[in-house]
Amino acid sequence: MELIASTRMYDVAPAAQAAWHALLGAAQARAGLDARFVEYRWPTPIGELWGLPGLYGAFMCGWPYALALQAGRAYTAVASVVPDWPAYQGQPRYRSEFLVRADSPWCTLADAAGSRYGWMVRDSQSGWNAPRAVLAKLAIHGGALFSESKGPYGNPRGLLRALAGNEIDLTAVDGWYLDLLRVHDADALAGLRTLAYTPWTPNPLLVAGPDVDSATAARLSRVLLTMHEDPQHAQLLRDARVARFVLPEAARYVRLIDMEREALARGYPEIR
Structure with missing residues (x-):
């Protein structure tokens, strides 16, 4: 079987x-x-990528990972990244950033009520599940917060273009993605600013698919978990802005399903 990574x-x-x-x-x-x-x-x-045969060392969003475990389609957790920025405090975590245009007068999320919201896809922790959980607490009896809820924009770049181009007024984007973007293409965030954050949650992880045997997955995991100890890999880690890899704790991802349940219990199944 051919192994594929992404x-x-x-x-x-x-x-x-x-x-x-x-x-x-x-x-x-x-x-x-x-x-x-x-x-x-x-x-x-x-989602089609995560269903390919031979998946080996591919990034997977934590919420779909948890849902797959719950459904009995077990992916092997290979490694999680500890990003090397101080805000991550040496932990394999991330959060979403609520973004607005730099000239927006808003100071809080509540100020954005009645505006146009843009979302990425419905199977994303950072682009849907995490912001929905935050917004559910602001919606009165699960009612609509926004005049429009527009999507799917498909990926973070699509959201950034829509926000900068005045198609939408507020969105939420993976903060780890944004930190990398600030290093590699800061111009993509020109004219935008962060209004608020979601809580920290376990970050996306590298996985092996259900059809890859656990011994094969473990070989890659063992190497990744010790790379930060080998000076010859120091530059590779720095270039990717990785402090080190750690072994993911599957139980921590269950909390992401709880976030969904809490939003549903508040009568807020959709970002609206």
Whole structure:
């Protein structure tokens, strides 16, 4: 069986993609394995990527990962990234940033009531589940917060273009993605600012698909978890803005399903 890998979720710019491929390619080589990188760019839904046979060392969103576990379709958790910015405090976590245009007068999310909201896709933790959980607490009896809720825009770049182009007034984007974008293509955020944040949650993780045997997955995992101890990999880690890899705790991702349940209990199944 051919093994395939993907860094689509965090290929924020060509230099970022090159850094991820170099880092994970080195780990695969050290593990004595070879996986072909596939791009699967938008408009192909990322959910199709996670269903491909031979998935090995591909980034997967934490909420779909938890839902798959719940449904009995078990992906093997290979590794999580600890991003190397101070805000992450040495933890494999991330959050979403609510973005507005820089000239917006709003100071809080509540100020944005009645505006036009833009969302990415419905199967995203950072682009749907996390912001919905926050917005559900502001919606009175599950009612509509916005005059329009527009989507899917498909990927973070689509949301940023829509916000900058005045198609929407508020959106939420993966903060880890944005931190990488600030390094590799800061101009993409020109004229935009962060209004608020969602709570921190476990970040997307590298997985192996259900059809990849656990011993094969473990070979890559062992290499990734020790890369930060080897000076020869220091530059590869720096280029990808990775402090180190850690072993994901599957139980922590269950909380992401709880966030969905809480929004539903508040009568807020959709961002509206």
